[in-house]
Amino acid sequence: MKQEFSNARENFLQRRYGVRLGRRYVLAAASVVLMSVIGCSQVNSSTSAFAQSRLPRSESPIPKPASNLDSKLIAANTKFGFKLFSEVLKNDNNKNIFVSPSSVALALAMTYNGASGSTKEAIAKALEFKELSLQQINSSNAVLKNLLENPDPKVQLTIANSLWASKEASFNPDFLQRNRDFYAARVTNLNFTDTGAPSIINEWVNEKTRGKISKIVEKIEPSQVLYLINAIYFKGSWTNEFDKQQTAEYPFYLSSGQQKQHPMMSQSGDYKYYENQQFQAVSLPYGKDGNISFYVFLPKRNSSLVGFYQNLKVENWENWMSQFSKREGFIRLPRFKMDYDITLNNALGALGMAEAFSNKANFSAMGKDLKMSEVKHKTFVEVNEEGTEAAAATSVEIMPLSAQLSPPKAFRMIVDRPFFCAIRDNQTGSILFMGSIVEPHS
Incomplete structure (x- = not known):
């Protein structure tokens, strides 16, 4: 099946572009969806923290990824990216800013699979998903991952996803299965009461980002039962390096x-x-x-x-x-060379997602009585004579509805004057x- 999908993808690329796609850049991104969730029932598991979890698989048929990329997803991601950047500028217009709209969009798309009712509609509005079904979103993200990861001699680009679940919790099987099937997510049981648990998650992120994002989890609070993590690594040299x-x-x-x-x-x-x-x-x-x-x-x-x-x-x-x-x-x-970090609660709220952070939130497709409490975004970028290197991490924390939101933490061609820059995949437009x-x- 994997070979058939690969062949279909290659045929699609050849028909559309007439050439094989290449990749190159020096860019590392880690977008992390941190889900701290209260579980109401338990799952018996003796799985090792590093082993693949045997969390329940869905009994419902989950559609498999399609073999073509829906241009509507790229358009949605682009529009969301500019809206998000505009909101970030409102608070940091006199500072250096560097964000990864692809990282944030992918992190929130994975979270979107657990949303229901008006919360799902609110997230869809913010992410410009209104003209896309969940099947289209998931299938196109699966295809996009494969397109972006197409190898090139001078470019490294990998996208990895994982779910780290508390052994004491249970989750909607369809939610887990969609993340397995469309995002190739590794699902692992982990003892969250173990003081070494954060290190296990951080080691995975560190490995997948080649050391550019060394830590995304500071501490696992008692209420947390799930971390959903996306890590992207990109490294590429200029076609013509600077002397x-x-x-x-x-x-x-x-x-x-x-x-x-x-x-x-x-x-x-x-x-x-x-x-x-x-x-x-x-x-x-x-x-x-x-x-x-x-x-x-x-x-x-x-x-x-x-x-x-x-x-x-x-x-x-x-x-x-x-x-x-x-x-x-x-x-x-x-x-x-710069580092940048920001809490995105206000920006996402302004884009229509305020309900997802409130006690009106509905994430019943993920679990019971949950809401988003904080979305943090961190980036790193370095541009030099050889190329570009960058990293990004997006953390979405989900808490019980009854929990009080803690206040957002403080965040900190002669191109000889302030400028805007972007790193774009020219084949997909991402x-x-x-x-x-x-x-x-x-």
Whole structure:
């Protein structure tokens, strides 16, 4: 069956693109769905923490993944990504921002499989799933995973999912089975009272992200019974690497008007380039085939990032993507490295998901009397002469309805001024990462 699916996928790619897909980038993302759930019944299990769990399998027929990617899912993910980024900007507009919309969308899609009633509708609204059935969402995510993981000599990209369940809890079999079938999730029983349990989960995340996300679980509270984790690792080199001998100190102009000396990489060549009255934009490809690129959007000196973000919408984005064309030119780009973290409760609430965080929440397709209590997102990115490396972790915590929400924790082409950037899979259109760099640090 696995071979048949692989063959179908290959045929689909050849029919649609006429070539084999390649992959390359230097990007690591770990999106983590942390589910702390109260279980009302028990499951007898003596399974080792590292062994595959024998949690109940569904007796209902679960449709298998389809062999083609529904473009509606990509459109939904893109629209959600820009909406989320816009909400994040409202609080952090004067800071460096770097988020993974793909990470957050995938984490919430997995959570969506446990939602019911008006809570399911609220999440669908936020994620732009209104025109997609659960079957379409799951099947397309399964296909997307396979497309993104297509190997390339200079690019590594892996996506791994897992469910870590307390031995004292039980869950809806269909919810578990959908995560097995569509997200290839490993389901494991774990003794949550063991002080070493967080380390076991963190070791899995650390392994799947090649050490870029070393810890996602700080402590397992008594009320927690399930962690649903997605980990993505991406690493790729530029198609044309920057010559380190050409890197030198140049001024970078901050929004305040001040300037700072910063290491800037320089390069000349042929690039996919687009320019209009508001900005210049260039696509810097990774790997041999350039299937994934780093996009830099630099507002012109008579404009600003604020003006650019007012136009950062799906319709404009798709138009911009179609306008890039080959052109000879020169690019000077800051070398930078940063960490970023944010609690997304307010942003997701503003997008229509407030009910999922309240005592009106309905996650009956997952278990009984549950709600989301906190969604945390962490990222790391480094751009240098060799390529790009990044990591992201998304944690969704689910608690009993009666639990009080704890307050959100505090969170902290001469490209010589604040700019927007994105890492995009050019074959599927998936935006893996996007960011606002107002002050680079190396």
